[in-house]
Amino acid sequence: MTLSPWPRRAGILLLVAGVLLYGLTLDNGLGPGELEGGDLITHQYAQVQARPSNAPGYPLFTMGGWLWFHSLRTVANWAGLHPNPIPLLSSYSTLWALLALWLLYQILLHITRSPVRPAGDVALAWLLTAFYAVTYFFWYYATTSEQYSSAIAHTLAILYLYLHWRDHSQLKIHYSPLRQAQEGAITILLLLSLLSGLALAHMVTVALIVPPLLAAILWQEPKLLRRPGIIAAAILTAALPLLSYVFVYLRGAAHPEWWGVGDWTSAQEWFWAFVRTAQGQDELRWGLAPGAAFFANGFPELIWQELSIPVLVIGLLGIGLLEKRLRLVLGGTLALYAILCWVDRFGNWFQVILPAYPLLLLGVAGLVHKFDGRVIHTGRAARASEETDFSVRPRRQYDIRNSALALLVLLILWRGLASLPAANSRDRTGDTALERPTLLLRQPLPEKAALFAAKDDALGLAYLIDIAGIRPDLRIVDNFRANEQLAQGERLFVTADAAHLLLGELTVAPPQIHGWSGDWAELLPGGAAQSREPAVRLDRAMGDGIVLQGYTVSEEGGLTVQLFWSVTEGASPKDWSISVRTADGAAQQDTTGPVFGLRPFSSLRPDETVVEAYGLGSVESVDEIRLILYRPTAGGFENLTEVRLPYPARP
Numbered sequence: 001m002t003l004s005p006w007p008r009r010a011g012i013l014l015l016v017a018g019v020l021l022y023g024l025t026l027d028n029g030l031g032p033g034e035l036e037g038g039d040l041i042t043h044q045y046a047q048v049q050a051r052p053s054n055a056p057g058y059p060l061f062t063m064g065g066w067l068w069f070h071s072l073r074t075v076a077n078w079a080g081l082h083p084n085p086i087p088l089l090s091s092y093s094t095l096w097a098l099l100a101l102w103l104l105y106q107i108l109l110h111i112t113r114s115p116v117r118p119a120g121d122v123a124l125a126w127l128l129t130a131f132y133a134v135t136y137f138f139w140y141y142a143t144t145s146e147q148y149s150s151a152i153a154h155t156l157a158i159l160y161l162y163l164h165w166r167d168h169s170q171l172k173i174h175y176s177p178l179r180q181a182q183e184g185a186i187t188i189l190l191l192l193s194l195l196s197g198l199a200l201a202h203m204v205t206v207a208l209i210v211p212p213l214l215a216a217i218l219w220q221e222p223k224l225l226r227r228p229g230i231i232a233a234a235i236l237t238a239a240l241p242l243l244s245y246v247f248v249y250l251r252g253a254a255h256p257e258w259w260g261v262g263d264w265t266s267a268q269e270w271f272w273a274f275v276r277t278a279q280g281q282d283e284l285r286w287g288l289a290p291g292a293a294f295f296a297n298g299f300p301e302l303i304w305q306e307l308s309i310p311v312l313v314i315g316l317l318g319i320g321l322l323e324k325r326l327r328l329v330l331g332g333t334l335a336l337y338a339i340l341c342w343v344d345r346f347g348n349w350f351q352v353i354l355p356a357y358p359l360l361l362l363g364v365a366g367l368v369h370k371f372d373g374r375v376i377h378t379g380r381a382a383r384a385s386e387e388t389d390f391s392v393r394p395r396r397q398y399d400i401r402n403s404a405l406a407l408l409v410l411l412i413l414w415r416g417l418a419s420l421p422a423a424n425s426r427d428r429t430g431d432t433a434l435e436r437p438t439l440l441l442r443q444p445l446p447e448k449a450a451l452f453a454a455k456d457d458a459l460g461l462a463y464l465i466d467i468a469g470i471r472p473d474l475r476i477v478d479n480f481r482a483n484e485q486l487a488q489g490e491r492l493f494v495t496a497d498a499a500h501l502l503l504g505e506l507t508v509a510p511p512q513i514h515g516w517s518g519d520w521a522e523l524l525p526g527g528a529a530q531s532r533e534p535a536v537r538l539d540r541a542m543g544d545g546i547v548l549q550g551y552t553v554s555e556e557g558g559l560t561v562q563l564f565w566s567v568t569e570g571a572s573p574k575d576w577s578i579s580v581r582t583a584d585g586a587a588q589q590d591t592t593g594p595v596f597g598l599r600p601f602s603s604l605r606p607d608e609t610v611v612e613a614y615g616l617g618s619v620e621s622v623d624e625i626r627l628i629l630y631r632p633t634a635g636g637f638e639n640l641t642e643v644r645l646p647y648p649a650r651p
Contacts, residue, residue: 007109025423041463084468138354193238201244306415322362330363434463437461443615483507499598545567548564551564575601577591577592
């Protein structure tokens with residue numbers, strides 16, 4: 001008998017809808033706090049740099065992410081595009097989410113098969129999968145670069161293979177040839193072992209499904225315990241994913257700077273400390289507040305908030321009506337999830353709540369399928385007996401089922417609209433972490449420059465350099481390496497708002513400091529000469545012993561004006577403020593003195609030239625620059641002088 005093509009077409013339609021939904025809400029920015037740490041940013045660095053992720057490393061997930069990201073970016077570069085890396089990285093989670101939806105849909109079809117619907121209940125499977133697709137947590141993690149959607153797909157893949165193993169194992173009883181059915185069952189069993197062992201190289205909480213799964217398999221095939229060859233092969237297959245930790249060791253040994261905080265004398269010592277993940281061990285122990293994660297807006301409260309209490313209750317009842325071994329797998333897994341969440345562990349509840357949703361939806365499908373089976377049986381019995389008293393019962397029961405499907409449509413609309421504001425990760429108003437770092441990198445900086453910036457700027461600059469590949473020749477240094485840089489006679493670039501901080505932490509001889517651009521200052525080691533010369537030489541006396549030697553105007557990275565200052569012999573100038581602006585006043589930058597106020601006029605020596613820089617941003621047309629020296633007074637401002645610096649308008 002040829003099965004209808006509609007289940008496959010409906011599945012494709014489901015995936016297309018998922019691509020559109022998640023593509024339109026895909027993460028494309030970062031908030032300031034996200035750069036400081038956490039799974040999201042850790043996985044992004046891991047996928048781009050092929051470095052171990054947070055302990056114990058998630059090696060297979062990381063290697064897959066590295067291949068995915070670099071393949072997409074290579075194709076984009078060939079096409080002449082320079083895409084934002086964040087959507088590319090987030091789409092790796094979308095890939096896993098789509099796989100999870102496909103697996104859930106297939107499992108729902110599998111458990112709703114009947115003689116009347118040999119391919120399964122397509123409408124029910126489609127709607128339940130669509131409902132899960134718009135639950136908040138699944139939607140959010142399908143559009144951001146974290147690993148949770150892969151854990152859901154992993155869990156559902158184990159369940160999908162188990163159902164196929166169960167079918168193959170039953171074939172050897174009812175059909176021939178026996179040997180072919182046995183070989184098929186053993187092959188699937190080994191694949192199950194591989195996926196179960198994969199939890200040790202992916203997300204350990206996925207392994208919670210393994211004990212009830214193993215119990216169900218041995219319940220159906222107790223003779224497996226008398227097959228040492230199969231047992232040995234299964235153990236060996238389950239251990240194979242552990243070989244991926246060679247990747248963690250080799251990458252860590254090659255990059256000690258990735259080790260983080262700790263006192264390790266060798267790569268081996270770091271590696272064993274890393275994979276043992278002491279933090280994870282502590283979190284899985286009985287805590288000081290058992291049950292806190294269970295009741296305090298945790299498990300299972302989040303489940304009934306998202307699925308609704310009726311769906312939760314129906315799901316639990318439906319699991320009790322499933323085939324007894326499948327009931328053991330689903331019910332046992334949910335019980336272990338609940339036990340884990342009872343323990344004081346405030347991180348793993350997300351890891352087990354997310355796959356708990358589809359398991360409960362399988363129970364919903366089981367209950368509806370059981371009801372549908374009774375409808376079909378009642379209808380056939382009524383027609384066979386020609387008892388008119390029952391002739392309307394099937395129609396009424398079918399109406400009830402159709403009403404249930406209509407309620408599912410309403411649930412999808414309710415959950416989708418409720419999830420959208422928080423699950424939509426695209427163009428969030430708070431994603432401002434990279435705005436200022438992007439502005440800083442647009443300004444002209446020499447090749448292979450060492451940069452020092454305040455924490456938030458440094459994190460953003462490092463992200464743009466290492467992840468986005470903008471100016472990969474540049475490098476970010478901390479205050480220790482900044483001292484090393486200057487001690488070795490190398491210059492250093494520091495942002496204006498971090499200059500005071502850095503100058504207070506230097507242990508080397510005080511460096512010269514000069515303005516470089518609107519937001520960057522140049523630090524030269526003691527004894528090094530400032531070699532820049534003004535493009536326009538003026539040597540103009542500004543008053544109070546201050547001399548403007550000249551100026552340079554450039555348009556690289558926005559309109560930048562460099563001023564070259566000195567003082568005359570014997571002068572004792574006051575600390576005049578400086579205002580540089582376009583003639584029409586459209587752009588302006590003020591400082592309390594040269595070099596962002598770090599070198600006030602009163603500190604200048606007659607034998608030195610100090611360079612100051614001002615950034616005026618993107619300006620449509622400029623024919624001259626206004627320069628004003630002034631100082632605040634009790635009644636307002638006192639101007640020392642105002643000059644106009646000619647500059648040709650743009651074509």
